[in-house]
Structures are given as structure tokens and as C-alpha cells.
Amino acid sequence: MIKPLEGILVVDFSQYLSGPSASLRLADLGARVIKIEKPESGDLCRNLYFSNLVMDNESSMFHAINRNKESYAADLKKTKDRQNVYNIIKKADVLIHNFRPNVVERLGIDYEKIKLINPTIVYAELTGYGKEGVWKNKPGLDLLIQSLSGLTQLNGNDGMGPVPIGLAVVDILSGIHLSQGILACLYRRLTQGTGARVEVSMLESAIEYQFESITCFFTDGGQPTIRPQSNSAHAYLGAPYGIYPTKDGFMALAMGSIPFIGKLIGCKFLKKYKTATSWYDQRDEIKNILATHLKTKTTSAWLSVLEPADVWCAKVMNWKELFDEEAFKILNMIQKVNRTNGYKYETTRCPIQINGTWLTSTTGSPILGEHNKKIENEFLQS
Amino acid sequence: MLPLKGITVLEFAQFMAGPSAGLKMADLGARVIKIERPKTGEAGRQIALKDIYIDESSMVFHTANRNKQSYAANLKSSEDLEKIKKLIAQADVMTHNFRPGVMEKIGLDYKTVSAINPKIIYGVVSGYGNVGPWAKKPGQDLLIQSLSGFVNLTGNKNDQPIASGLATSDIFTGGHLVQGILAALIQRNNTGKGAKIEVSLLESTLDIQFEVLTSYLNNGNVLPFRADQGNSHAYLDAPYGVYQTKDRYISVALTPLDELFSAMKIKLPDEFEDKSVWYEKRNDIMSYLAKEFVKETTAYWLSIFEPLDFKVSDVYNYHEFLNHEGYKVLKMDQEVITSDGIPMKTTRCPIRLDGERILNSKSAPKVGENNAIIDREFNLS
Numbered sequence: 001m002i003k004p005l006e007g008i009l010v011v012d013f014s015q016y017l018s019g020p021s022a023s024l025r026l027a028d029l030g031a032r033v034i035k036i037e038k039p040e041s042g043d044l045c046r047n048l049y050f051s052n053l054v055m056d057n058e059s060s061m062f063h064a065i066n067r068n069k070e071s072y073a074a075d076l077k078k079t080k081d082r083q084n085v086y087n088i089i090k091k092a093d094v095l096i097h098n099f100r101p102n103v104v105e106r107l108g109i110d111y112e113k114i115k116l117i118n119p120t121i122v123y124a125e126l127t128g129y130g131k132e133g134v135w136k137n138k139p140g141l142d143l144l145i146q147s148l149s150g151l152t153q154l155n156g157n158d159g160m161g162p163v164p165i166g167l168a169v170v171d172i173l174s175g176i177h178l179s180q181g182i183l184a185c186l187y188r189r190l191t192q193g194t195g196a197r198v199e200v201s202m203l204e205s206a207i208e209y210q211f212e213s214i215t216c217f218f219t220d221g222g223q224p225t226i227r228p229q230s231n232s233a234h235a236y237l238g239a240p241y242g243i244y245p246t247k248d249g250f251m252a253l254a255m256g257s258i259p260f261i262g263k264l265i266g267c268k269f270l271k272k273y274k275t276a277t278s279w280y281d282q283r284d285e286i287k288n289i290l291a292t293h294l295k296t297k298t299t300s301a302w303l304s305v306l307e308p309a310d311v312w313c314a315k316v317m318n319w320k321e322l323f324d325e326e327a328f329k330i331l332n333m334i335q336k337v338n339r340t341n342g343y344k345y346e347t348t349r350c351p352i353q354i355n356g357t358w359l360t361s362t363t364g365s366p367i368l369g370e371h372n373k374k375i376e377n378e379f380l381q382s
Numbered sequence: 383m384l385p386l387k388g389i390t391v392l393e394f395a396q397f398m399a400g401p402s403a404g405l406k407m408a409d410l411g412a413r414v415i416k417i418e419r420p421k422t423g424e425a426g427r428q429i430a431l432k433d434i435y436i437d438e439s440s441m442v443f444h445t446a447n448r449n450k451q452s453y454a455a456n457l458k459s460s461e462d463l464e465k466i467k468k469l470i471a472q473a474d475v476m477t478h479n480f481r482p483g484v485m486e487k488i489g490l491d492y493k494t495v496s497a498i499n500p501k502i503i504y505g506v507v508s509g510y511g512n513v514g515p516w517a518k519k520p521g522q523d524l525l526i527q528s529l530s531g532f533v534n535l536t537g538n539k540n541d542q543p544i545a546s547g548l549a550t551s552d553i554f555t556g557g558h559l560v561q562g563i564l565a566a567l568i569q570r571n572n573t574g575k576g577a578k579i580e581v582s583l584l585e586s587t588l589d590i591q592f593e594v595l596t597s598y599l600n601n602g603n604v605l606p607f608r609a610d611q612g613n614s615h616a617y618l619d620a621p622y623g624v625y626q627t628k629d630r631y632i633s634v635a636l637t638p639l640d641e642l643f644s645a646m647k648i649k650l651p652d653e654f655e656d657k658s659v660w661y662e663k664r665n666d667i668m669s670y671l672a673k674e675f676v677k678e679t680t681a682y683w684l685s686i687f688e689p690l691d692f693k694v695s696d697v698y699n700y701h702e703f704l705n706h707e708g709y710k711v712l713k714m715d716q717e718v719i720t721s722d723g724i725p726m727k728t729t730r731c732p733i734r735l736d737g738e739r740i741l742n743s744k745s746a747p748k749v750g751e752n753n754a755i756i757d758r759e760f761n762l763s
Contacts, residue, residue, distance in 0.1 A: 135708040144633055162631050166616050176557035204712055211728065243544070
């Protein structure tokens, strides 16, 4: 299969997760991605360990985010290295960075400079908070953006205090937005011949992520966000929406008619909640009734009643349980990749399928500077 | 000029994942036409948060479907279906999220459609992929968060599984659909051929967890365990977390413990000195820190940490955040006006192009609002 971005060259200066997750997707889609890394230290993510797990002397995070990329080590503060990098950029289609404001000027890779070298390049920048205002110099980290943007008030129950999502969702979403902007501008370049500047900030991405609940805040006159007292899965949705303990585990119930569910599970106390308005207004008492009732039988007993009636429900699983399911196995979601030094590891594949084929690649993450020679032979000697 | 100008997208997709993809393409310049069943329209028009409606459709629908047009058609009527096929022949992209088999029954499956228009990009959103034992199960955001392991990452050790309180699976899946469609448009420019792009809520929600899954896969399948209190990431060292202060909360991200203690003017206990214990003793360390943080106000701690460029922040609710200077400077909100003249304030596209924000005051359409103009323009009747 010829991947859609084959022939596209991406020069990526970004570190950690946000920018590198964008270039990972471009690599999955067929682009060639060259990471430009500082000699010796490299992408700082290489040493950011997850639960003390060291894989081939580097962090598991780094290996997950940077598979299928090349690494070129260069010190942009040295004239010769900088010139070499410019020579690569001349032939590139996309440049990505996630430095804080003003750093690119110091490194000589700001848009004005790069445009002179390569006028039709798609120049993509990812910041924490944009480039103006009181927060522009604040470190752009996922937890901080979650905390400032109101996101931590949406998860968990009333009275729990802030509950951040336990994953760098904002980093990843801003990476998605960056790649969307890049792809749209690559398309425009093909049809119009113009370069572009694409800017995304994690804070704006976090706002877009919450577009439903923020629009709700605008529309309801700015009422406080109040999470349900128990079994919450959404501050702005009525019962039964939530996760409930059963006799042997947990189950999720999404939107559904309360009397109908009550009838199916044999709970007469739910009969009186006839209107959709009551499912929102009286959600705390309804959830209490449901929680008490659902504890009396196993998850599979409930699912066997609810699923045939097409009620939106599911068993809460951990990865072990999910991975044992036939429905997971047939997705072939796990792929084995190899580093050039022989180290092998398992990771997930790209979630996009094209013409019935999954986008996979066996290329692991690069060793710092491992492609210097190859890249110099290719780009710098003509 | 917006990059997708000239691209026509037919959106058969309903609810959130597909329509959020359509919204992004619309903001990037595409013309997005929702194909809806007459009168009632797409099912998402009746899904409401807090039971809030703007007109006959919910506020949520209006949020995800602004900047689009609507063409009402009954796909079970052969006359309407013929019109839709004529429209498809002139479109660049179509998206749907019907359960497997439905488009085959209607006669708008990829094989049929690509015979009508070989250049079309055909985007499909499913819950669990097109085949297998779950293929026909309902694919809904909370259910996917629950069965994909995602809900085991948020909250503290003794909490029950906690979902993210927004449509995370839908939104990321929609994001992936856009990536696939745009890449296929680029390829089409070189090859002249369309493509079928498929994404599923399950695969996309596993993709969000790619880092932690990579740890799981290469660490002897150790399941995540959340911190006792202030948990903000099951896999990260202390002090990463949220702490209560005298008056509010404070979030502390990647900050070396020795530097943090020194800035707080407290002695780092010997047992926490070695960096290698910052993960395994994280509960002890976080509980030790919690007792210190609560002694002073958030403003006090920020006044010490911010000059040192520590990775810390206050924790805001919407009232505090949306009235903050740091929010206002983004000019992130915009007003859309419905065809009945009702204004609604919502957010804009988060991507800036060539130094400009992308704004558009067009609201979501009424069902079939654009039939006449589309009939005429595309020569359908």
C-alpha cells in the first residue's frame, strides 16, 4: 500500500508529547519525519520516565511517541550545525516546533527566517497559551492547562475537588489540531502553491475540547458547574449517565429512558420518573436508586437484560480483560517495532484504516543522532 | 484563503464524532452539507445538555453543527436517493456513522458510491470496527471510555472508575477521521483516486492511551494504579498532582522534588532524597506535601514558584477561567446567529492560519433549510 503522505518531508524540532504526537501521525500516514535534537540530551522526553520504567535506557513515553522517525543531532547555536539544518529545511514540506515564544528567534528558525529559505513550507507552531497575554511565558504542561481551563471540574463527583483526567489529553488533542492544520495547508499548497503558518496552543485546544460545556456555560447565564453527587460521568447530563458498581465489578450506563431501564432491571422505584426533565433535575436521587439496585446482581446478568433491549450499557474493563476479548484481538491494535540496535518493543498502531488496510510500521524510535550520516550524505553534499 | 475552500463534504454522520469532524472541515473552508431525514433530522438534534435548546434543536447540536448546511432527504425513497447520488457525484468527501450493513441496505456503501464517484473520500465512524463480535453493538462515548481501560486512569486509588466528563472518545475519533480524510485528499491530488477512511471509537480511545499502553505492554502487563490522593497521572512520579491549599488548590506538574522542597523552605526528608524513590514512595511524598501546601494560600505558593518558572498553576472553574485575562486575550469565543435570528455564543476553531483566527457567524441549519439552493446549484431536480 502506498501511504497517502509518501514523499512528504517533516522537520520536527518539537519535544515531549504535543508536537511529537502530531509528527507521529504524519509518519503513520506516510511522511518522513526527521527529529532535530540537541546533541547529548536530545528530546527531553527521552529521560521522562513513566513509573520508573526504563526501556533500552530511555523512557517508555519516548518510545511510544517517536517510533517511525529519524533523528538528526544538531546544536543550533553552532553556525555549521545551523547551516546543515537549513539545508534540510530547504527540501522540507513541513516544519514543526513547540518552543516557548521568542526561543525560535534565538535559534534562527523563526517563520520570517525560514520563509526566506523555503517560501512554500508549512510552518507549524505549538505553544502552551498562545503568544500574547499574561500566560504567554508560563510553562505549557498538560496538567496546568487542564487545571486552568476548568477541565478538572468536569470529572468525578460533586465534593471531590478538582479531578484531572489521568492522561495528557490536552497535549494529544493539540497535536491532533496541529496535524489537521498542517494537512489542510499541505492540501492548499498542492492546489495553490502557497506556504502557510499554522499555530495551535494547548489552551485553545483545551477550550475546543470543552466546546459543549463551555457553550453551555455561555448559554445558561454562567451557572456554576455542578457534578452529580455520585456515579458521575458528566456534569451536564442527567441520569442514568454514569458508572455503577455491580455485584462483581462496574458497569456504565449512558443515555436512556429511566422507566424503561427500571422495568428491564426490575426496579419499581424508577417508574415514577416519567419525563426527561426529571432525569436531569432529580438525577441524584435516581442515581442513588440505580446504584443500590445494580449492586444486587453481576454485570453480565444486567447486560444480558439491557443489551438485547438496545440500552446503551457496557462492562467496565481493565486492559487485561479487554485484551482477552475476541473483539479486541481482531483489531490487531498492537504492533511490534524494532530499534536499529536490535531492541524490540510493543506499542499501539495508528487508529486510522485506509481502504481496508491498517497503517503499520515496524520502525522503532531512533537512537539520538543515529541518522546524522545518512542525512548528511543525502541533503548536504549536493 | 481558507485551505479547504472548494471542497464539498456530505455529512450523513450523526451525534458527535462524525459531526465534530465535519465542523473542523467547515472551519477550514469546506462546504459541509448535512444529509438529514426530513422533519426530525439527525438524532443529535434531540440530545441535550442540561435540557437546553436553542430552537427546535439542542444547544449541543448547535455547537457541533454550526457553519454547515442541511439537505433533507429520505434515503428510503428512490426519488430522493437518486438526488443524493447526483449530489455524491459532485462531492469530494462523505462521512457516515451508521452501524455495519446499513449503508449496504440503503445502497450507499463504498463500492456503490465509488462507482458513482471514484474520486470521493468516504469516511466511516464505527464503535468497534466493521467486523467482529462487537461490530453491531452501540458505540457510545461513555461505553467506550468504560471498556477501553480509560476510566481506570482518573481519580484516586479508592475511587470507583472515573470517566472524563466530556465526550472524549467522540472528539478524538472525529479528530482522527479528519486526519485520515485530509491525508486522502492530498493523495487524491497526486493519484486522482479517492479512498475509504475508517476510524472507530474503540481504536481511537486506545490511541489516546498509547503512552500508558506502551508501558503496560513492555512492563509485564502491570495494570495502572492511581495515587492515594491528588492523583493526576497514574504513571508519573511525585509531586505530580493536585493539592489543597489554605484557600483553594494548586496543581504541580513535573518539578524535581529537591527543588520544590527547597523553594517551600522545608527539608526534604532523607527517605525521599533519592530520585529513584519518587515514584514508588509517591503516596508518602504526596501526603507529606499535602500537609505543607495546606498551610498557605494558593497565591502565596504561586508567588514563590512562578519566579522560579516552576510548572505549577492555580485551579479554576469556568467562571474564573472564562473571565480571566489569559482567556480573553485568546478571543476564543464567537457568536453565531440562527436563521430565526437567535444569537448563540460558542467557541471558535482552535487553529490559527497565517496569523489569523478562523471565525464564522453561521449557525447550525434547520432540517432541510438549504434544499432549494442545493437542488439548483447541483442540478438535482
